Amino acid sequence: MELHNVCLIVMIVQCLMVFELVRPDCGCNKLKRQTEGQVQPTEQILYPSGEPVEQEEKPERLLDLVEHSKQFEQMSLIPGGEYIIGTNEPIFAKDREAPARPVTIGAFYLDQYEVSNGQFQEFVTQTGYTTEAETFGDSFVFQGLLTEEVRKQYEDFRVAAALWWYKVKGASWRYPEGDKSRDISKRMDHPVVHVSWNDAVAYCKWKRKRLPTEAEWEAACRGGRKQKLFPWGNKLQPKDQHMMNIWQGTFPDNNLAEDGCEATCPVTAFRQNPYELYNIVGNVWEWTADLWDAQDATAERKPGVDPPNRVKKGGSYLCHESYCYRYRCAARSQNTEDSSAGNLGFRCAADVN
Ligand SMILES: [Ca+2]
Numbered sequence: 075m076e077l078h079n080v081c082l083i084v085m086i087v088q089c090l091m092v093f094e095l096v097r098p099d100c101g102c103n104k105l106k107r108q109t110e111g112q113v114q115p116t117e118q119i120l121y122p123s124g125e126p127v128e129q130e131e132k133p134e135r136l137l138d139l140v141e142h143s144k145q146f147e148q149m150s151l152i153p154g155g156e157y158i159i160g161t162n163e164p165i166f167a168k169d170r171e172a173p174a175r176p177v178t179i180g181a182f183y184l185d186q187y188e189v190s191n192g193q194f195q196e197f198v199t200q201t202g203y204t205t206e207a208e209t210f211g212d213s214f215v216f217q218g219l220l221t222e223e224v225r226k227q228y229e230d231f232r233v234a235a236a237l238w239w240y241k242v243k244g245a246s247w248r249y250p251e252g253d254k255s256r257d258i259s260k261r262m263d264h265p266v267v268h269v270s271w272n273d274a275v276a277y278c279k280w281k282r283k284r285l286p287t288e289a290e291w292e293a294a295c296r297g298g299r300k301q302k303l304f305p306w307g308n309k310l311q312p313k314d315q316h317m318m319n320i321w322q323g324t325f326p327d328n329n330l331a332e333d334g335c336e337a338t339c340p341v342t343a344f345r346q347n348p349y350e351l352y353n354i355v356g357n358v359w360e361w362t363a364d365l366w367d368a369q370d371a372t373a374e375r376k377p378g379v380d381p382p383n384r385v386k387k388g389g390s391y392l393c394h395e396s397y398c399y400r401y402r403c404a405a406r407s408q409n410t411e412d413s414s415a416g417n418l419g420f421r422c423a424a425d426v427n
């Protein structure tokens with residue numbers, strides 16, 4: 075091979091490396107109200123104790139992990155033990171994904187599905203609850219869900235760090251696009267959105283449940299596997315099958331929706347691991363109980379002023395590897411407690427006793 079050909083190849087490789095290192099960010103944590111691989115040849119499933127699960131006994135033993143009762147209907151029992159969360163190969167260093175670290179958690183129940191519009195409507199009907207987006211009178215909506223006319227109207231109400239987010243009057247869980255002619259009646263089985271952390275806490279409390287901690291959420295996401303990117307393994311599309319609702323195409327203007335979902339999909343759409351969890355990655359981000367900065371637990375704050383950030387996990391239907399590769403179990407992001415958006419929802423956890 076001639077010298078100039080070798081140099082050309084080296085330059086291309088270097089360009090690819092730079093592209094990989096300088097990954098643009100999604101700005102999805104900027105929605106603040108206050109301030110405006112390789113496939114593994116053999117997939118081995120491990121229980122938290124480290125005990126490998128024999129292939130022959132997998133279906134029976136893993137089914138044992140899922141308990142159903144009236145109280146814990148549509149919840150999975152996630153076994154307690156030591157889990158490894160985080161990663162030593164962080165994609166977004168500022169998100170503090172690293173390092174991989176052991177955590178010990180007790181057994182707990184976790185909703186198999188994101189909380190749906192239908193479930194949230196039952197909560198509101200029975201309690202008269204008003205969400206924060208309804209109180210504020212607006213919420214953040216993705217540009218692709220708005221008409222040209224509305225986009226022009228709200229051009230000056232975009233998020234500077236993420237211009238595809240519009241702050242739209244009247245957007246709420248009932249009217250996710252802020253359009254009263256497009257309510258949720260045809261998507262009652264889709265995840266509720268435009269709910270703040272405070273709203274999520276209120277719903278879970280009403281159900282006599284709670285939000286999962288980040289460690290619980292991530293341990294459940296990993297489904298008994300260790301050091302895998304996704305709930306099912308390392309391959310984005312095993313056997314060319316879509317495993318979650320994210321973005322295909324060039325963001326934010328070309329939504330190919332090859333996974334079958336242009337925006338949210340039903341909460342029952344994608345089963346992702348042996349714990350019978352659906353859409354734990356993708357579809358909508360999910361609030362967790364944890365503070366983003368631990369020191370916020372002791373910080374002095376005036377009520378309603380500059381509320382702390384809470385950790386959210388799992389990415390959403392707007393995530394694409396090119397700018398928001400956060401649909402991995404280790405990935406994380408944050409929003410203030412009172413924030414809401416059209417791609418942010420939650421699921422609840424419950425103590426065993
Ligand atoms: Ca999609």
Ligand SMILES: [Ca+2]
Pocket residue numbers: 188353354355356357358359360388389
């Ligand atoms: Ca999700």
